[in-house]
Amino acid sequence: MGRWGPDARGRLMRAAMELYSERGYEQTTVAEIARRAGLTERTFFRHFADKREVLFSGSANLQEAMVSAVANAPESAAPIDAVAAGIEAAGGFLQDRDYSRRRQAIIAANTVLQERELIKMASLASAIARALRKRGVSDPAASLTAEAGTAVFRIAFERWIDEGNEKDLRVLIRESFEELRSLVA
Amino acid sequence: MGRWGPDARGRLMRAAMELYSERGYEQTTVAEIARRAGLTERTFFRHFADKREVLFSGSANLQEAMVSAVANAPESAAPIDAVAAGIEAAGGFLQDRDYSRRRQAIIAANTVLQERELIKMASLASAIARALRKRGVSDPAASLTAEAGTAVFRIAFERWIDEGNEKDLRVLIRESFEELRSLVA
Numbered sequence: 001m002g003r004w005g006p007d008a009r010g011r012l013m014r015a016a017m018e019l020y021s022e023r024g025y026e027q028t029t030v031a032e033i034a035r036r037a038g039l040t041e042r043t044f045f046r047h048f049a050d051k052r053e054v055l056f057s058g059s060a061n062l063q064e065a066m067v068s069a070v071a072n073a074p075e076s077a078a079p080i081d082a083v084a085a086g087i088e089a090a091g092g093f094l095q096d097r098d099y100s101r102r103r104q105a106i107i108a109a110n111t112v113l114q115e116r117e118l119i120k121m122a123s124l125a126s127a128i129a130r131a132l133r134k135r136g137v138s139d140p141a142a143s144l145t146a147e148a149g150t151a152v153f154r155i156a157f158e159r160w161i162d163e164g165n166e167k168d169l170r171v172l173i174r175e176s177f178e179e180l181r182s183l184v185a
Numbered sequence: 186m187g188r189w190g191p192d193a194r195g196r197l198m199r200a201a202m203e204l205y206s207e208r209g210y211e212q213t214t215v216a217e218i219a220r221r222a223g224l225t226e227r228t229f230f231r232h233f234a235d236k237r238e239v240l241f242s243g244s245a246n247l248q249e250a251m252v253s254a255v256a257n258a259p260e261s262a263a264p265i266d267a268v269a270a271g272i273e274a275a276g277g278f279l280q281d282r283d284y285s286r287r288r289q290a291i292i293a294a295n296t297v298l299q300e301r302e303l304i305k306m307a308s309l310a311s312a313i314a315r316a317l318r319k320r321g322v323s324d325p326a327a328s329l330t331a332e333a334g335t336a337v338f339r340i341a342f343e344r345w346i347d348e349g350n351e352k353d354l355r356v357l358i359r360e361s362f363e364e365l366r367s368l369v370a
Contacts, residue, residue: 078368079368080368115303115304118303118307119300119303122303140340140343140361141364141368143340143343144336144337144340144361144364144365144368147339147340148333148336148365150336151329151333151335151336152329155325155329155332158325158328159325176325176329177369179325179326179329180333180369181369181370183265183326183330183333184265184362184369185366
């Protein structure tokens with residue numbers, strides 16, 4: 001396949017994930033990723049700003065999907081149900097459990113990546129709170145519901161990538177919301 | 186007062202907070218903090234590892250107070266009540282609203298400090314989840330309750346340092362727990 005092959009981005013992602021797993025994130029260079037993918041560094045930078053973005057390029061889309069699901073929940077939906085709709089939208093977005101498992105293992109091995117992941121989650125909670133405010137939910141309810149929903153997402157996601165767990169992410173999200181309900185009752 | 190005055194630590198903290206507010210965290214050096222406090226750099230480093238630790242040195246004690254309140258909650262307490270006891274312990278620990286307000290403004294102005302604060306909150310949630318597991322609470326309940334409690338703490342804290350809010354932090358924590366209960370019900 002030529003360097004302008006339609007799946008250059010996918011090949012770069014696969015090559016990067018292989019190298020991060022094999023020799024560690026820190027020890028991998030963009031040049032090595034491009035070589036493994038059979039592409040040039042220039043092509044890499046056409047798709048990703050740096051080697052970290054290979055792991056985080058999906059985050060903006062994920063956040064956008066969640067926020068628009070919150071915005072588009074029925075007008076009559078309670079704040080927690082609008083947030084549940086947003087979190088469940090993530091369940092439709094994240095489908096490749098094996099990829100998510102490998103990504104998580106790479107992040108868990110690197111402090112800087114863990115920090116980036118925390119920032120991503122904080123930004124997600126803020127975006128969901130903003131979407132709730134646009135629906136007319138006032139504070140502290142908006143922030144509190146957004147934080148609780150993000151916590152449910154994080155826990156359901158951890159359960160999903162746990163070895164041995166074969167349940168669908170959306171099922172785990174619904175279960176975790178139920179669990180939160182019974183825990184705080 | 187001599188350089189070995191009993192309140193060297195307090196003077197260094199006050200000097201640092203003044204300088205961070207006046208000219209920004211990045212622009213302040215340890216030498217300037219020591220000079221403003223009328224002490225030497227050597228004395229500074231006897232009390233703090235670096236200029237960042239002036240802002241975060243209380244975090245370990247806060248976390249310890251919260252974790253031991255969770256551990257010492259009555260055996261019969263439900264997980265959410267044990268966590269509520271932990272979070273309310275923070276309300277006893279944080280008393281100086283004006284200091285907390287100024288600290289928050291300094292952190293809000295600096296990305297690296299915001300990241301450090303996110304890491305602190307994540308570490309707090311993990312520590313509370315561990316304390317719950319020691320009480321025999323299994324996962325995902327332990328993680329979920331710890332995350333929800335940490336969210337309540339964050340929201341109550343934000344309300345507490347909000348200008349115009351004169352309520353006690355412990356009152357705001359109890360109100361936020363109630364709010365969470367009614368939001369997820």
